[in-house]
Amino acid sequence: MTAGIPDSTVDTSRPHPARVYDWLLGGKDNYPVDQEVAEKLPAEARANAARNRAFMHRASAWLAGQGVDQFLDIGTGIPTAPNLHQIVQTVTPHARVVYADNDPIVLRHAEALLVSSPEGATDYIHGDVRRPAEILERAARTLDFNRPVALSLIALMHFLPDDQDPYGITRGFVEALPGGSFLVLSHGTADQHPELRQETESAYKKGAIALRMRTRQEVEPFFEGLELIEPGLVTAPEWYRDEPAPVYERSGFYVGVARVP
Secondary structure, X not given: OOXXXXXXXXXXXXXXXXXXXXXXXXXXXXXXXXXHHHHHOOOHHHHHHHHHHHHHHHHHHHHHHOOOOEEEEEOOOOOOOOOHHHHHHHHOOOOEEEEEEOOHHHHHOHHHHOOOOOOOEEEEEEOOOOOHHHHHHHHOOOOOOOOOOEEEEEOOHHHOOHHHOHHHHHHHXXXXXXXXXXXXXXXXXXXXXXXXXXXXXXXXXXXXXXXXXXXXXXXXXXXXXXXXXXXOOEEHHHOOOXXXXXXXXXXXXXXXXEEOO
């Protein structure tokens, strides 16, 4: 489906957050413009990206272990094994996973995201988080919104400035989910790295990428009306359920998993 998409669909003159994140995770699917932004970020950015990714792994596996078998992952990014469907289908082989992203290079790699277990299903939507209705309509072709769905917004909402109403966008998605669903969210912050804030913001600004890191108090409203699962809203290394407590490390992300009543 995607192998024939020409390179011209990818704008290599402008950096993209998904490709910058790919570089931070050690990936190869990025361009010089993305590398230029990434290399200007503090050295700690790579470790923070890895901690954030590890949170996604832990949270997804825990949800699958709780019986959640439907996942909607928005802001998917470049495929990086293990991907979400590989994690949850190891626990629940019949799980159904829908990915969504607005970067054409992710679309080109969508086939890697569509290799489901025989019992389950995966799909990919080329869509923008700022248009929830479009993503939800297409996701409904694979997911049953009459049953619980885990919505993942991982390392995404800090790229939406306040004037784009990130809280309202998140509520728009959550309100479409039935009771018993979950929101899994991670969000960039400088609370534990205040000395790195200017360097981080400057790097993204030079790449013309909007970045709005938020404090813990500013991340809390994303979970308004939801039931936060223990350990609550914490930094990425501090979120764990079944595994032993990780070694404490400073983090550039707040994370949380919350249940829809």
